[in-house]
Amino acid sequence: MDFYRIPGYLIFGSRLRRLSEYYISELNSVYQLLGIPFDTSWFSFFYILSEAEEISLIDLSNRLQISHSSVSQMINNLRQKKLVKSVRDKQDARKQVVTLTKTGRKMLDDIKPVWRSIESVLSTFETRDENLKDFLDRLSKLEDTLRARPLREHILADMQPK
Structure with missing residues (x-):
């Protein structure tokens, strides 16, 4: 099981950052290719x-x-x-x-x-x-x-x- 799903909203920001980093990396790869x-x-x-x-x-x-x-x-x-x-x-x-x-x-x-x-x-x-x-x-x-x-x-x- 994916650790990031277990803590729910406690790790919401980290999941968004991880998704964002993946998305940006993939798009940069497309431009590079x-x-x-x-x-x-x-x-x-x-x-x-x-x-x-x-x-x-x-x-x-x-x-x-x-x-x-x-x-x-x-x-x-x-x-x-x-x-x-x-x-x-x-x-x-x-x-x-x-x-x-x-x-x-x-x-x-x-x-x-x-x-x-x-x-x-x-x-x-x-x-x-x-x-x-x-x-x-x-x-x-x-x-x-x-x-x-x-x-807050x-x-x-x-x-x-x-």
């Missing part, structure tokens, strides 16, 4: 830049709900790989906007079929197995519940004498 030098840690940035020609660092930070510092670090990393460039905003010179370079746009073209396949395969899992039906909706509901009131508050309230 296809000869695409893409790393899944870049996904959010590429996805947003696939929808917008350019975006400011502040808007990226807000959309991804991560710190401006984290966004800057990732953009610097992608800039070093010559996948993005940043320039001053034409309307507001205090802002930096990021765009994909020609190399970045080529990579985006190469990875889009992988994204379509990921979506197709995982949607098929959901369709074939009734237990996986609406999985992302249920995950979103859990995220909403935890955003509305942190888990639920736990501490539960521990109060009744």
Whole structure:
């Protein structure tokens, strides 16, 4: 029996992390096998830049709900790989906007079929197995519940004498 199933919710975070690490490793393997030098840690940035020609660092930070510092670090990393460039905003010179370079746009073209396949395969899992039906909706509901009131508050309230 799989140890990770025995403790139930006591090990929920570890199971999510283990699943996430497996998922990321598998996707990175796909990119590597296809000869695409893409790393899944870049996904959010590429996805947003696939929808917008350019975006400011502040808007990226807000959309991804991560710190401006984290966004800057990732953009610097992608800039070093010559996948993005940043320039001053034409309307507001205090802002930096990021765009994909020609190399970045080529990579985006190469990875889009992988994204379509990921979506197709995982949607098929959901369709074939009734237990996986609406999985992302249920995950979103859990995220909403935890955003509305942190888990620690639920736990501490539960521990109060009744």
